[in-house]
Amino acid sequence: MNLHEYQAKSLLKDFGIPLLRGELAYTPLGAQKAASNLGDKSNNGVVIVKAQVHAGGRGKAGGVKLAKTPHEAREIAQKILGMKLVTPQTGAEGKLVRKVWIEEGCQIKKEFYVSVVVDRAKGSPAFIVSQEGGMEIEEVAHKNPEKILTLPVSVESGLQEFHLRLISDFLKIEAEQQGKFYKVLKDLHRAFLQLDCDMLEINPLIVTAGGEFICLDAKMALDDNALFRQKKAAAMLDLDEIDEREIRAAEVGINYVALDGNIGCMVNGAGLAMATMDIIAEAGGTPANFLDVGGGATKEMVTEAFKLILKDSAVKGVFVNIFGGIMRCDVIAAGIIEAASELNIQVPVVVRLQGTNVELGKKLLAESGLKLTPCDEMDEAARTIVKLVK
Numbered sequence: 001m002n003l004h005e006y007q008a009k010s011l012l013k014d015f016g017i018p019l020l021r022g023e024l025a026y027t028p029l030g031a032q033k034a035a036s037n038l039g040d041k042s043n044n045g046v047v048i049v050k051a052q053v054h055a056g057g058r059g060k061a062g063g064v065k066l067a068k069t070p071h072e073a074r075e076i077a078q079k080i081l082g083m084k085l086v087t088p089q090t091g092a093e094g095k096l097v098r099k100v101w102i103e104e105g106c107q108i109k110k111e112f113y114v115s116v117v118v119d120r121a122k123g124s125p126a127f128i129v130s131q132e133g134g135m136e137i138e139e140v141a142h143k144n145p146e147k148i149l150t151l152p153v154s155v156e157s158g159l160q161e162f163h164l165r166l167i168s169d170f171l172k173i174e175a176e177q178q179g180k181f182y183k184v185l186k187d188l189h190r191a192f193l194q195l196d197c198d199m200l201e202i203n204p205l206i207v208t209a210g211g212e213f214i215c216l217d218a219k220m221a222l223d224d225n226a227l228f229r230q231k232k233a234a235a236m237l238d239l240d241e242i243d244e245r246e247i248r249a250a251e252v253g254i255n256y257v258a259l260d261g262n263i264g265c266m267v268n269g270a271g272l273a274m275a276t277m278d279i280i281a282e283a284g285g286t287p288a289n290f291l292d293v294g295g296g297a298t299k300e301m302v303t304e305a306f307k308l309i310l311k312d313s314a315v316k317g318v319f320v321n322i323f324g325g326i327m328r329c330d331v332i333a334a335g336i337i338e339a340a341s342e343l344n345i346q347v348p349v350v351v352r353l354q355g356t357n358v359e360l361g362k363k364l365l366a367e368s369g370l371k372l373t374p375c376d377e378m379d380e381a382a383r384t385i386v387k388l389v390k
Contacts, residue, residue: 302335324355
C-alpha cells in the first residue's frame with residue numbers, strides 16, 4: 001500500500017523524525033490560508049506547494065513549486081490542482097492532482113538520499129544512501145553507481161554502530177553532526193520495522209544552514225499483508241490513487257495489476273502469470289496486465305476476470321493460460337464460455353489448458369461455438385496471440 005507524502009510524514013512524526021510544518025489543501029483558497037499560517041520571518045514567508053500523488057519525480061513534472069507569498073501559493077495551487085501530472089512512474093496517462101501539501105520553506109546547505117528497503121536476496125532490510133540527494137536514485141544508479149551505498153541490516157542483530165559509521169563515512173557527514181545523523185538513521189530504521197514497510201524513502205534528507213537534519217520529502221509503501229496490524233496506516237488508503245479495476249479485483253479475490261500493453265492475460269498462479277508475461281514479451285508482444293485468478297477460482301471469478309481484462313480499451317487480444325492442479329480445466333472452460341457469451345467478446349482469445357480435467361475442458365470449449373484458438377504449448381500460444389493481435 002502506497003502513501004502520500006503528507007500521510008507518510010504524519011506517521012514518521014510519531015517516531016521523532018525531524019520534519020517541517022505543513023498543511024493539506026484541496027483548493028487554491030485553502031493553499032493560500034495554509035501559506036498564511038506557515039509563512040513567517042524565519043523563512044521569509046516562503047512555502048513549497050507540492051502535488052500529492054502516488055508517484056516520484058513530481059518536481060521535474062511541475063508538481064512542486066516555491067511560493068514567496070500566500071497569494072502566489074494560491075496561484076500555484078490553482079495551476080497544480082486538477083492537472084494530470086506525468087512522471088516516469090505514472091506512465092503517459094499521468095495522475096490527477098486532487099490535493100496539495102503546503103510546507104514551510106527552509107535554507108538548504110546539503111542534500112542526501114536515504115532509504116530503507118526490503119532486500120529480498122538477503123532476507124533483511126537494507127539502507128540505500130547517496131550524496132546525490134534530490135535526484136532520482138535510478139538516474140544516479142545508471143550514471144554514477146559508485147555514488148550509492150547499499151548496506152543490509154540483519155533482522156537478528158539489528159542496526160549496529162558500525163552500520164552508522166559506514167553510512168556516515170560514505171556520506172562524509174561532519175564529525176559534529178554525526179550524533180544528530182545517527183539518531184535520524186535509528187529512527188528511520190525503527191519506523192521501517194514497526195510500520196511493516198516495504199520501502200521508506202527520504203529524498204532529500206537535508207542539512208539546513210543551521211546544521212539541523214530534516215526529512216524534506218517522504219515516500220512510503222507498506223506491506224499489504226501486514227495492514228491488519230497497521231490500523232492507522234490502513235485507514236489512509238486513497239482509493240482515488242488506485243486503478244478501479246484493481247479495486248474490483250480485490251473485492252472478488254483476484255490478483256490484478258494493470259500494465260501498459262495490449263494482450264490481456266488470465267492465468268492461475270503468480271509464478272505462471274509472471275512466466276506468461278515474459279513469454280509474451282519474448283514473442284514480441286506486450287502484456288496488458290498481471291492477473292492471477294488463484295488456485296481455487298470459481299466459474300464466477302473467471303467471468304469477473306474477463307470483465308476486468310476487457311475493461312481496458314487497449315486490450316486487442318486475450319491469452320488464457322491455465323495449469324489445472326487444484327483448479328480444474330473444465331471449471332475454467334465453463335467460466336470462459338459464460339464470460340464470452342455474456343460479454344460478446346470481439347477480440348481474439350487464445351486458450352492453453354493443461355492439467356486436471358483438461359480433455360473435458362477442451363471438449364466444452366470446442367462445443368461452445370465460440371471463436372477461440374486452442375493451443376497446447378505456452379510458447380505456441382504466445383506466438384499465436386501476438387500474431388493475431390498484430
